[in-house]
Amino acid sequence: xxxxxxxxxxxxxxxxxxxxxxxxxxxxxxxxxxxxxxxxxxxxxxxxxxxxxxxxxxxxxxxxxxxxxxxxxxxxxxxxxxxxxxxxxxxxxxxxxxxxxxxxxxxxxxxxxxxxxxxxxxxxxxxxxxxxxxxxxxxxxxxxxxxxxxxxxxxxxxxxxxxxxxxxxxxxxxxxxxxxxxxxxxxxxxxxxxxxxxxxxxxxxxxxxxxxxxxxxxxxxxxxxxxxxxxxxxxxxxxxxxxxxxxxxxxxxxxxxxxxxxxxxxxxxxxxxxxxxxxxxxxxxxxxxxxxxxxxxxxxxxxxxxxxxxxxxxxxxxxxxxxxxxxxxxxxxxxxxxxxxxxxxxxxxxxxxxxxxxxxxxxxxxxxxxxxxxxxxxxxxxxxxxxxxxxxxxxxxxxxxxxxxxxxxxxxxxxxxxxxxxxxxxxxxxxxxxxxxxxxxxxxxxxxxxxxxxxxxxxxxxxxxxxxxxxxxxxxxxxxxxxxxxxxxxxxxxxxxxxxxxxxxxxxxxxxxxxxxxxxxxxxxxxxxxxxxxxxxxxxxxxxxxxxxxxxxxxxxxxxxxxxxxxxxxxxxxxxxxxxxxxxxxxxxxxxxxxxxxxxxxxxxxxxxxxxxxxxxxxxxxxxxxxxxxxxxxxxxxxxxxxxxxxxxxxxxxxxxxxxxxxxxxxxxxxxxxxxxxxxxxxxxxxxxxxxxxxxxxxxxxxxxxxxxxxxxxxxxxxxxxxxxxxxxxxxxxxxxxxxxxxxxxxxxxxxxxxxxxxxx
Numbered sequence: 001x002x003x004x005x006x007x008x009x010x011x012x013x014x015x016x017x018x019x020x021x022x023x024x025x026x027x028x029x030x031x032x033x034x035x036x037x038x039x040x041x042x043x044x045x046x047x048x049x050x051x052x053x054x055x056x057x058x059x060x061x062x063x064x065x066x067x068x069x070x071x072x073x074x075x076x077x078x079x080x081x082x083x084x085x086x087x088x089x090x091x092x093x094x095x096x097x098x099x100x101x102x103x104x105x106x107x108x109x110x111x112x113x114x115x116x117x118x119x120x121x122x123x124x125x126x127x128x129x130x131x132x133x134x135x136x137x138x139x140x141x142x143x144x145x146x147x148x149x150x151x152x153x154x155x156x157x158x159x160x161x162x163x164x165x166x167x168x169x170x171x172x173x174x175x176x177x178x179x180x181x182x183x184x185x186x187x188x189x190x191x192x193x194x195x196x197x198x199x200x201x202x203x204x205x206x207x208x209x210x211x212x213x214x215x216x217x218x219x220x221x222x223x224x225x226x227x228x229x230x231x232x233x234x235x236x237x238x239x240x241x242x243x244x245x246x247x248x249x250x251x252x253x254x255x256x257x258x259x260x261x262x263x264x265x266x267x268x269x270x271x272x273x274x275x276x277x278x279x280x281x282x283x284x285x286x287x288x289x290x291x292x293x294x295x296x297x298x299x300x301x302x303x304x305x306x307x308x309x310x311x312x313x314x315x316x317x318x319x320x321x322x323x324x325x326x327x328x329x330x331x332x333x334x335x336x337x338x339x340x341x342x343x344x345x346x347x348x349x350x351x352x353x354x355x356x357x358x359x360x361x362x363x364x365x366x367x368x369x370x371x372x373x374x375x376x377x378x379x380x381x382x383x384x385x386x387x388x389x390x391x392x393x394x395x396x397x398x399x400x401x402x403x404x405x406x407x408x409x410x411x412x413x414x415x416x417x418x419x420x421x422x423x424x425x426x427x428x429x430x431x432x433x434x435x436x437x438x439x440x441x442x443x444x445x446x447x448x449x450x451x452x453x454x455x456x457x458x459x460x461x462x463x464x465x466x467x468x469x470x471x472x473x474x475x476x477x478x479x480x481x482x483x484x485x486x487x488x489x490x491x492x493x494x495x496x497x498x499x500x501x502x503x504x505x506x507x508x509x510x511x512x513x514x515x516x517x518x519x520x521x522x523x524x525x526x527x528x529x530x531x532x533x534x535x536x537x538x539x540x541x542x543x544x545x546x547x548x549x550x551x552x553x554x555x556x557x558x559x560x561x562x563x564x565x566x567x568x569x570x571x572x573x574x575x576x577x578x579x580x581x582x583x584x585x586x587x588x589x590x591x592x593x594x595x596x597x598x599x600x601x602x603x604x605x606x607x608x609x610x611x612x613x614x615x616x617x618x619x620x621x622x623x624x625x626x627x628x629x630x631x632x633x634x635x636x637x638x639x640x641x642x643x644x645x646x647x648x649x650x651x652x653x654x655x656x657x658x659x660x661x662x663x664x665x666x667x668x669x670x671x672x673x674x675x676x677x678x679x680x681x682x683x684x685x686x687x688x689x690x691x692x693x694x695x696x697x698x699x700x701x702x703x704x705x706x707x708x709x710x711x712x713x714x715x716x717x718x719x720x721x722x723x724x725x726x727x728x729x730x731x732x733x734x735x736x737x738x739x740x741x742x743x744x745x746x747x748x749x750x751x752x753x754x755x756x757x758x759x760x761x
Contacts, residue, residue: 019140021246027142027180028192035200037140038181040207041308042099042347044141045126048133049092055409059085059389060500061478061489067092072125074132077407079124082396083387084117091382098347100204106330106378108322109349110315112357113384116506119351122384123311127258130308134252141257142249143307144180144212145173146219171246174216175298177257177307179345180247181208183220183240210332210343213306214293219244252308259305259346261321263314269324274300274334274342296336302328305346315352319359322350323375350379385501386456390476393449393507394420400511401426413477420446421576423739428518438518439534441744442580447537447573448510451544454569455562456504463492469568505544505562509551513543529743536747537573541566574755579696580740581752584733585726586697589705591634599630600665603657624648631656636701699756711760714753 022030031038039047052069064085072080081088091111097104111119133139149170181189189208197205212220220239227238239245254260265272274296281295301310312318328334329348335341350356360372360379387393391408398404401424410416424440453475454468462471466480474480480487517539521532545566548559602622605612611619624647631638631653642650649657702709708722717724727749734745 018251019249021145021248023242024180024183024240024245024247027247031181031196032199034138035196035206036138036202037142038179038196038206038208040099040179040209041345042095043204043206044139044308045130045347046092046095046099046204048130048139049095051133051136051138052129057085058476058478059083059392061475063478064089069129070122070125071407072121072128072405073407075128076405078405079121079128080405080407081118081121081125082407083389083392084384087382087384088122094380094382095347096204101207104380107380108325108329108378109347110379110381111349111351111384112354112381114386114503114506115353116508117384117386119384120313123260123313123351126309126311127254127260130252130258134250134257140249141177141252141307142180142247143174143177144183144216145171145246145248146216146223147171147244147246148219148222172215172219173248173250174213176213176215176303176342177250178213178216179208179307182210182212182343183245185236208345210345213298213342214296214336214340215298218293255304257305257308259301259303259310261301261310261312261318263317265301265318269321270300272300272318272321273302273324274298274336275303276300277337291337291340293336293340302334302344302346303342305348306342306344308346310346310348312348312350315350316356316359319356323372326375326378329378386452386504386506388453388456388472388475388501390446390450390453390472391416391420393453394445396507397445397449397510397514398424400507401514420449421738423741423744426518430519430521436530436533439741439744440514440518440540441534441536441748442738442740443537443573443576444535444540446576447569448514448540448544450572451541451566451569452505452507452510454565456501458498458500461494461498467568468565469572503558506553509547509553510544513547514540517543524747526743526746529746531743531747534741534743534747536744536751537577538570538751541570541573574752577748578752578755580734580738581730581749582697582699582702584730584737585702586705587729587733587737589697589701591630595630595634599627599634600661602627603661604665607658607662627657636698699760711753711756714757715750 036047049067049069052067052071052073054065054067055071057064057066066085067088070081070088071077091109094104094107094109096102098107111122113119134141147170181192184192193206193208200206211217223239223244224235227235232238250256252258261272267276270276275298276296277291278295278297282291285292285295301312305311312321315322325348328344332344333341334344360376362372387396391410395408408416408419410419421443422445423442424445426438426440427435428438429435450469450472453472457468457471457475459468459471462468466474470480474487474489478489514535517535522534522536522539524531545563548554548562554562601612604610605622606624606627611621614620628643628647628649632640637656638653642653644650706722706726709726710721710723713721713723714727717727730749731740731742731745734740734749735742740748
């Protein structure tokens, strides 16, 4: 695109975002046609979240519906909140109750949790999502602007400063985004809201309470006074005439419908909450001894967030304000001065680390005399925890190390698993000012993520026979595949007492360890390959465990516990690497799909005592020899001894065919059925149990296939040997099948073969 194309695109974007100002009558017609645009704050926030739809995720081993709004879809996922779906859903449920006035109106939503759990991302996600929603037709947000010029003799217009302006510049927007319907007298507004709700297709009704803000009230009363003096008959029509009042849409952003109080913001409580009086303006404005609301700054967090959302970040730094906010949610009022109040419509959210809870509980031992009891009753706590899903932690780590922002929405576990194990290449400038490409080998991110997740899991409810790595995998997939056996999450009774995600290694620690490794050359050498620039999974795990001792964020007991947990993670990651090498070695020995389907067809006919149609269209009995050959040679399950009388299967073979093939196929068909489903639609290789049987190899398969192969020669195999041939093909297959580089394939295969050598004989 040329430069002018980008200019045209920007013009189009703004044209679609903003509308021409309209009269009050036109706005009422718009609201009657599309009632949602008049939503009060909590309902608007709820609508923005629901408008993005939902998607299904697996967290803690269970399928859950997640609101896409929290994936930050309008911003390509840059500030997506990973995990914590239950917490986010609970937050939305509270919004729904608040919006519908079902008993939580007085509540201040409190988001609590340790650092690096997604609380700040939620803030950014809310800002991004509300901004973009306000640009859509269904999400338009409106306020009022006034012009008092010409209403009375000597009227010089309204002003925020000391210089009067004229013409189009005489229009002044409400500084706190006042709702347009607050212009109407209470009794008229009540009838109008009733009609709007009659037309609203939603169980959460719209409510518009309160009055115009003090600045707008000043304009309204000035105009009303002028026209009353002129004995104007239709007083409200004169005051709200399009020459004096216009309704305009605005794009929601920080300062305009969203107020954010940061930890570093200072000033008196009133300044931080609503704003401050401007002494110079008070002198300029002749208000006959009273404080004129035109001389107020309206830059406090409640003023900025009026009409939609107020966020107090790092709330422990503003603990003095919390008690002053006690009555704001349910009363909807705040004062600029003793005699000047302002109605507020905003959804209040406070964000804190666990230190706020400690401050709130400092008088807990006084029980009924606790001075903070009323405040604690007003706070509705939603706790963010560390991620306990490997796939989410791997995704978060990649975000921390790169500019990747896309949210993973895999359609199957296989797809998700391939993303978890993916390598990562990063260009790093070393201390000698040379830029080198560093590779985090396949499974390196997986290893780091799994270790972090394991440290966050409680072992109190781990089922017998499993460990924390198994629990982590259960949480991510919802099942475990152990050979032929598939263990489902629902197979166990979880008592719900585990404190998963409340502690453990934070992602920031892992990120920093990996970042340091990327700036180091590894102590290894190869004549032809840059192995010194490859970071292996064991490098990451060793560094994470070794650096625990110097990390002040961990207690002594945590360091000991986390160090002990690294062994299980290393074993799992090695098994993943071993599987890569085995699959690469045996790539050309895989069973073709046609052979698999033929076997299953014969087994089905054998079990049902039916015949099958051959290539000539003739019916014939299932071939016992074909089944036997497949089970011995391809599956490696049985030997000649299992077939009585030549090809007749014994009890073990029959049980295998019935329980491991037929039952598994039927179960898969049942779980994946729909109205148009037929058994012929099933791809046998997609059935979990059959896939496990047919898709795995072991070292006995390698020994049987390559009789002269010797893993002890792997590092430097003699030329012309079968080991050299197998190695060359294996490394090539690893790069093609699993995205290894030559260097990481060499290192991974060496590591695997060094372990295999010990048990080869």
